[in-house]
Amino acid sequence: MSHRATFLLTGLALVLLAGCGSPEYYPDPNLTRRTQFSHVRVGLAIDVPEAIVSIDSPFRIFTYPDPGERPIAGIKRSLKNSVIRPTANGIQIGNHEFGTDALRIKPNKPAMLVFHGARYEGDLVVIRKNASQLDFINRVTLDDYIASVVGAEMPASWPLEALKAQAVASRSYAMYMRKQRMQAGLNYDVLATVSDQAYGGTASATANTRRAAADTHDRVIKHRRRLFKTYFHSTCGGHTENVEDIFRDPPLAALGGTVCGFCTDSPRYTWSTEVRKIDIQQRLTQAGFGVGPITGVRVDQRGIGEHVKRLAVAHTGGTLYLSGDQFRKAVGTRELFSTRFSVSGNGAVLTFNGNGFGHGVGMCQYGAKKMAEKRTHVLILKYYYSGVTLEKLHSRDFR
Numbered sequence: 001m002s003h004r005a006t007f008l009l010t011g012l013a014l015v016l017l018a019g020c021g022s023p024e025y026y027p028d029p030n031l032t033r034r035t036q037f038s039h040v041r042v043g044l045a046i047d048v049p050e051a052i053v054s055i056d057s058p059f060r061i062f063t064y065p066d067p068g069e070r071p072i073a074g075i076k077r078s079l080k081n082s083v084i085r086p087t088a089n090g091i092q093i094g095n096h097e098f099g100t101d102a103l104r105i106k107p108n109k110p111a112m113l114v115f116h117g118a119r120y121e122g123d124l125v126v127i128r129k130n131a132s133q134l135d136f137i138n139r140v141t142l143d144d145y146i147a148s149v150v151g152a153e154m155p156a157s158w159p160l161e162a163l164k165a166q167a168v169a170s171r172s173y174a175m176y177m178r179k180q181r182m183q184a185g186l187n188y189d190v191l192a193t194v195s196d197q198a199y200g201g202t203a204s205a206t207a208n209t210r211r212a213a214a215d216t217h218d219r220v221i222k223h224r225r226r227l228f229k230t231y232f233h234s235t236c237g238g239h240t241e242n243v244e245d246i247f248r249d250p251p252l253a254a255l256g257g258t259v260c261g262f263c264t265d266s267p268r269y270t271w272s273t274e275v276r277k278i279d280i281q282q283r284l285t286q287a288g289f290g291v292g293p294i295t296g297v298r299v300d301q302r303g304i305g306e307h308v309k310r311l312a313v314a315h316t317g318g319t320l321y322l323s324g325d326q327f328r329k330a331v332g333t334r335e336l337f338s339t340r341f342s343v344s345g346n347g348a349v350l351t352f353n354g355n356g357f358g359h360g361v362g363m364c365q366y367g368a369k370k371m372a373e374k375r376t377h378v379l380i381l382k383y384y385y386s387g388v389t390l391e392k393l394h395s396r397d398f399r
């Protein structure tokens with residue numbers, strides 16, 4: 001039997017398998033019932049005119065989606081800093097044009113994909129939106145993705161049980177987001193930026209983060225058997241916060257505020273920042289909150305964990321009320337490290353005295369680090385996400 005015939009037979013078998021039984025959601029059209037939990041689609045660049053890509057080994061190109069795994073081209077050379085861009089009728093890779101709206105580039109060896117200078121495991125999916133925009137998606141195993149995210153979101157030198165707690169939280173977050181993006185009809189499950197979770201490819205993966213991913217393989221946390229948005233942050237400052245008091249999310253017992261007391265070793269447990277009123281005015285205006293010269297800033301409401309729920313900004317044109325999270329993001333998350341702060345000062349400069357780093361919802365990472373000296377990742381997760389169970393991923397999670 002020739003290789004060609006083998007490809008065809010395998011393709012038919014997979015198509016038949018996917019076609020029988022009740023309709024199922026498949027997050028990735030290339031994934032089968034058996035493998036649907038093993039991969040994730042990470043949006044590296046969405047709606048962009050082009051990208052610079054290297055493939056450091058021979059590679060193959062497949063149409064996408066293609067459950068049959070039949071390559072349309074086999075390239076025996078590597079690809080060096082080549083531009084991939086859309087054309088009127090297809091996708092151009094270097095000097096070659098492919099008359100298709102979507103394709104998958106599969107390096108013949110692991111970790112040979114370089115996208116805008118960063119190295120990635122897995123394949124690169126290129127989807128043509130129109131004649132001027134492409135989506136670039138890294139299709140990678142969930143374990144490789146989690147190993148990278150854990151090292152980017154938490155120091156890889158931290159205790160293994162803390163890394164494992166992070167691995168489960170990050171996997172749960174990614175799988176929850178996959179469901180949301182599937183329902184929205186998007187081409188990716190998660191974005192590679194901190195708007196979802198930091199992911200920069202192999203650079204942040206270490207032996208320990210790979211072990212944390214492998215040891216917790218396919219485990220997620222659920223509340224009443226459902227995935228939820230497993231928020232986490234660096235340092236709560238003494239008490240985590242109810243999700244509904246920080247974001248526009250509905251209340252959820254698993255994301256309720258809880259006393260922490262484990263994160264006092266964090267360098268951001270206490271902090272103090274001075275910001276000029278004129279800078280606050282400018283940054284609020286830039287963020288879309290038009291205000292006149294500022295006369296004062298006052299905390300109006302606090303959440304259960306003392307994080308600012310609502311803030312009143314008095315200015316010459318009136319009073320602006322906004323959430324602590326909106327204010328922090330507008331002024332700058334590297335100056336106001338958290339929303340757990342008080343405001344003082346009568347002159348041109350305001351002083352913010354605060355505790356913690358991040359939004360304060362869900363797992364406190366510095367708390368997890370301290371707890372990991374004596375407790376397992378399961379106990380850490382159950383502490384910060386009240387009432388959850390650790391379970392395997394299941395196809396009903398995506399319905």
Ligand SMILES: [Zn+2]
Pocket residue numbers: 235236237238239260261262263364366367
């Ligand atoms: Zn804490």
